[in-house]
Amino acid sequence: MQSGVIPVGILTAQQVRSVLLAATAAPSLRNSQPWRFHCTSSSIELHADPSRAVWAADPDHRELLLSCGAALMNLRLAIRAQGVHPEVRVLPSPHQPDLLAVVRPQTRRAVTPTDRTLANAIPRRRTNRKPFDPVPIPASVRSELRRSAEIERAWLAILTRTQLPVMRAVVHRAHLAQQADPAFAQEWAAWTGRDPHTPDGIPRRNSGPRPEPQDEWVLRDVSAGDSAPRATGHDVESDPLIVVVGSFQDLPASRIQAGQAMERVLLTATTAGFSASFLSQVLEVPETRKELRELLGGGLWPQTVLRLGCGSPAPATPRRTIQDVVTRDML
DSSP, X not given: OEESOOOBTTBOHHHHHHHHHHHXXXXXXXXXXXXXXXXXXXXXXXXXXXXGOOTTTOTTOHHHHHHHHHHXXXXXXXXXXXXXXXXXXXXXXXXXXXXXXXXXXXXXXXXXXXXXXXXXXXXXXXXXOSOXXXXXXXXXXXXXXXXXXXXXXXXXXXXXXXXXXXXXXXXHHHHHHHHTOHHHHHHHHHHEEEOTTOSSSEEGGGXXXXXXXXXXXXXXXXXXOOOBOOOTTOOOOSSOEEEEEXXXXXXXXXXXXXXXXXXXXXXXXXHTTOEXXXXXHHHHSHHHHHHHHHHTTSSSEEEEEEEEEBXXXXXXXXXXXXXXXXXXXXX
């Protein structure tokens, strides 16, 4: 095998490079980018890369699978934007657990306006860890966000005003539990506050303001390593929109599915002009994940928590090169 790209199915090598770049623009825990791709003459394979797992925060690789699901969503959209139908098989081989999906771009298909719009949003999507302006998200956009999750056979819950105080307390407990874990603290320090030229992790320029104890959960994902001082006169929004994307089961396939739904929700928010950040710590501590599940009714599995709002422009986080993440069959 060699690194690089080749024509795949009816996609040219240039198109394959384009869709792979879109796939690698997906969000991931600590910007760890835990994926690999392998190109054959007929398919693009998506593999998990356990060597890039964030072990203390994500010991069961739940968030790794979510990230790879988001990459799969981007790959599907980018292929569709080329006028090609991507035939997708998820977890095709029980003997290859790290082979998460096989995508075959074999037939032509007309590009829909939705596919084109969402694909165009991929390079514009950012994780925005800074405070949002107090601009409400319209009911029509909230409905679109719910619909986006449903299209990918997942669900989206919007926390109500009465649920937010409970959620605040749950997230605070999760934060304290993680900060008391030396392994988590060491791992957090290793992945965050990096030099801007590093191809992974969270650079210092992407960090948001340091939160005060009473509002840390709505400002940012405390596990993302935000360390800059709070901007003078710009406090956190008073009425944040907190949504939970989840699955009907908690199996590997369900987590990949939820990752695809998460990315479609994020791209839908981007096209509507809104930003998002992650409140992942509540799901990384088993006890608080259970509390969140109970808060939502107990019947479904929460997979990611997003804070959505109107944010100022945020810089892109770095990405590894195609050569670092793609292999191909010998010609």
